[in-house]
Amino acid sequence: MRACIQRVQWARVKVNAEVVGEIKKGVLVLLGVAVGDTEKETKLIADKVAQLRIFEDEQGKMNLSLAEVGGAVLVVSQFTLLADCRKGRRPSFTKAAAPQDAEKLVDQFVQILRGYGLPVATGRFREHMEVELLNDGPVTILLDSDELSRPRRGRPGVVE
8 A cells, every 4th residue: 555645734636626525734645555455554554644743843843743733634546656667658557456445445544544533535436536735845755555564674773
């Protein structure tokens, strides 16, 4: 599972010129579900999104989470995050989960975030969407469940 998290002053998603999801201060999460992803990866990424300290405190240091700043989340499913561009010029999307599998995990992702007490808006699955946002910072964080599951290596002073 991959997530592109953008700290925003506001964000909204439209389908056929109709706003279907909108937030003020918070994060826009573009979420890509991979073949083989399960509830485990979904919970890992959702927990990380909810708990990331990417909002500034009184000293201007990124030290506060979504809940601490009263932020919201806009979740937009985006299978193109799983694009494989290693060969040729046309991306391959064979790593992206089948739509029916992905939709279940995106819904679970939203429910986990709501379980944290966060307001969550969404796009519409399998629809052409237009996403608008005012990036704040800009702050953009990329998460990959495979990378989050691996231990960190090569840190000075750490015995592994």
